[in-house]
Amino acid sequence: MSKNKPILYSYYRSSCSYRVRIALHIKEVQYEYRAVNMLKDGGEHYKEEYGELNPMKQLPLFIDHNGEPISQSLAIIEYIDETYRQPIKLLPEDTHQRAIVRQIAEVIGSGIQPIQNLKVLRHVVKITENPEMKDEWAKFWIEEGFVALEKILERHAGTYCVGNSLTIADCFLVPQVYNATRYSVDLDKYPRIQRLNNSLCEIQAFKEAHPSQQPDVPKEIK
Amino acid sequence: MTSKPVLYSYYRSSCSYRVRIALNIKGIDYDYRPVNMLKDGGEQYTDGFSELNPMKQVPVLIDKGHTLTQSLPIIEYLEETREGPKLLPEDPLSRATVRQVAEIIAAGIQPIQNLKVIRKVVQLTGREDVKPEWGNHWIDEGFKALEVILISCSGMYCVGDSLSLADVCLVPQVYNALRYKVDMEKFPVIKRINEKLKKLKPFIDASPDRQPDCPKGV
Numbered sequence: 001m002s003k004n005k006p007i008l009y010s011y012y013r014s015s016c017s018y019r020v021r022i023a024l025h026i027k028e029v030q031y032e033y034r035a036v037n038m039l040k041d042g043g044e045h046y047k048e049e050y051g052e053l054n055p056m057k058q059l060p061l062f063i064d065h066n067g068e069p070i071s072q073s074l075a076i077i078e079y080i081d082e083t084y085r086q087p088i089k090l091l092p093e094d095t096h097q098r099a100i101v102r103q104i105a106e107v108i109g110s111g112i113q114p115i116q117n118l119k120v121l122r123h124v125v126k127i128t129e130n131p132e133m134k135d136e137w138a139k140f141w142i143e144e145g146f147v148a149l150e151k152i153l154e155r156h157a158g159t160y161c162v163g164n165s166l167t168i169a170d171c172f173l174v175p176q177v178y179n180a181t182r183y184s185v186d187l188d189k190y191p192r193i194q195r196l197n198n199s200l201c202e203i204q205a206f207k208e209a210h211p212s213q214q215p216d217v218p219k220e221i222k
Numbered sequence: 223m224t225s226k227p228v229l230y231s232y233y234r235s236s237c238s239y240r241v242r243i244a245l246n247i248k249g250i251d252y253d254y255r256p257v258n259m260l261k262d263g264g265e266q267y268t269d270g271f272s273e274l275n276p277m278k279q280v281p282v283l284i285d286k287g288h289t290l291t292q293s294l295p296i297i298e299y300l301e302e303t304r305e306g307p308k309l310l311p312e313d314p315l316s317r318a319t320v321r322q323v324a325e326i327i328a329a330g331i332q333p334i335q336n337l338k339v340i341r342k343v344v345q346l347t348g349r350e351d352v353k354p355e356w357g358n359h360w361i362d363e364g365f366k367a368l369e370v371i372l373i374s375c376s377g378m379y380c381v382g383d384s385l386s387l388a389d390v391c392l393v394p395q396v397y398n399a400l401r402y403k404v405d406m407e408k409f410p411v412i413k414r415i416n417e418k419l420k421k422l423k424p425f426i427d428a429s430p431d432r433q434p435d436c437p438k439g440v
Contacts, residue, residue, distance in 0.1 A: 055370035056330055068315055072329065075321035082314040095302045096288045102295035110292070110329035111277055115339055123359070128346055140342070148276035 006031045007063040009053070011038045011045075012214035013182075015113060015175035016073040017060040021214075022171040023077045025205035027084040035216035038118060058117075074102075074109050077168055090168045101162050104152060104169035108176045112145030116179065139183040146180065146190045153192045161196060166203075174200050178211065227252045230274065230282040232259045233433035234401075236332060236394035237293040238281040242433075243390045244297040246424030248306035252283075256435035259337060294328055297387060309387045320381045323371065323388035327395045331364030335398065357402035365399065365409050372411045380415055385422075393419050397430065 008024065008031050010017035024031055036059055037044045044050060045057050054061045054071045062076040063069050064083070070076050081090045091098050114120070116138040124137050156162050161169035177197040180187065187194040200206050211217060229245065229252050231238035245252055257280050258265045265271060266278045275282045275291045283290045285303075290296045301309050310317050333339070335357045343356050375381050380388035396416040399406065406413045419425050430436055 055367040056326060056364075057367070058330070064315070066315075070315075070318045070322055072322045072325035074329070075318050075325050078321055079314055079318035082317065095299055096290075098302065099288070099290050099295045099299040102298060103290065103292045106292035106295055106329075107277060109325075110294075110333045111279075114329050114333040115336075117334075120334055124343070124346075127343070127352065127356075133346070145277075148278070151276035 004065055004067065006065050007034055008032070009034045009036050009050070009059055009061040009063075010214070010216075011036055011059050012211040012217045013178075014038065014059045015179050016058070016109075018175035018178065018209060018211060019073045019109075019171045020060045020062060020076050020080075021209035022174065022206055023080050023090065023168070025208045026088065026090065026166065026171070027080060028087065029080065029084055033215050035214075037216065074105055074168070077171060081168070088166060090166065090171070092163070092165065092167065097162060100156050101167040101169045104149070104156075104161055105172045107145065107149055107152065108172040111148075112142055112176060113179070115141040116183070135183055138179070139185055142176070142180045142183060142185050143189075145176075146185065146193060150190045150192055153196065157192060157196060159199070170196070170200050173197060174206055225286075227286075228255055228284040229253070230255045230257050230271070230280050230284075231433070231435075232257050232280050233436040234397075234430040235259065235280045236398050237279070237328075239394035239397065239428055239430065240293045240328075240390050241281045241283060241296050242428035243393065243425055244300055244309060244387075246427050247309065247385070247390070248300055248304050250300065250304060250306070254434055256433075258435065294324060294387070294391075297390065301387075307385065309385070309390060311381075311384065311386065316381065319375050320386045320388045323368070323375070323380050324391045326364065326368055326371065327391040330367075331361055331395060332398070334360040335402070354402055357398070358404055361395070361399045361402055361404050362408075365404065365412060369409045369411055372415065376411060376415060378418070385419075389415070389419050392416060393425055 008020060010021065010033060036050060045059060051057050053069060056071060060073060061069055061071050070079055091101055121134045121138060125131050125134050153161060158164040160166055161173055174197055177193060212221060227250065229241060231242065231254060257271060266280060272278050274289055277291060281293055283296045290299055310320055340353050340356055343352055344350055372380060377383040379385055380392055393416055396412065431440060
């Protein structure tokens, strides 16, 4: 079976794509970046070509080294963790700790981000007939989620989100903080989240995965 | 002190329903603690419950002194700590396919039609009638994608011919779909698999109408 470089369909500031980029960089996996512009022409992810690859019409989409497609960032990252075991594993050995890592990932990945996803924002603007609702709505749900996340981290964080090793939870936290910053969430209200985010952003893999370092980042943002 | 796990659940919470199905498939006996999501503004918002789960949501599973939240991590924990039928295949790619389907439902559809989000939309628009529209819209949209995905990966069940986490997530989401009057005739693969699953005992026993807190007459 031929083995090719894996491919990641990504948008520079899609937080879900950002999560997977972090995991790939932590694992030092060489991959091909295929940019999908979520704004151009109404969104390239809505084109038939991309829809055939991912019927959910969302990012990210990962094509593994055997050409098999996988969508949904947490499914992709668990696959990456199971397939590339070096240099570190992104889930602890202990079953309770693993559940906590996944819990934090899900609090972000299903408890916060889907509600402030672009397609939901567009729909909210449409039904309220209020363009300002976009930012208000996103900020509201991120803040609500962060209040809970701060308490969860109080119980479980050490150097990183869960104890003292990097895990999937950290791959989820940083992109969500990036979103929070875009929607003017005051991070001083969430000191643990802020501290963790600041430490994680110093790590090389996280720097390489940052939106500003992606091939499709607009020139004016670089 | 009981050694049985304790599940905080609401009869028609689809996320709780997923965990109930998984517990039943694994043959795990548990204590059911109802959390009424509507009474007095919602028991999930009480201090006592928030202490258990800062997200103020069901389900919560207490097992061997550990407090676990979020339905998919709970089920993955049961998968890793208990004997009984497996809900994830062995090979990484099949596991990824199962998790992908589960996540499409648990992250791609359900959170957007969650009670708290619907309440917020009603509040912002001042319209109660936006509730069924909103729920229907997001489930219908998600099911359009899910139907295409299942066409390529399903067999007897969501992923091939083995029962998995994907099936555990499917049935509660179809339950929600029916509540929001989604036209299931548009989704023949989802409909077929759901009908097959609903005949299985673990799914029957987990259904909302079989729960201790299901209101009489429902």
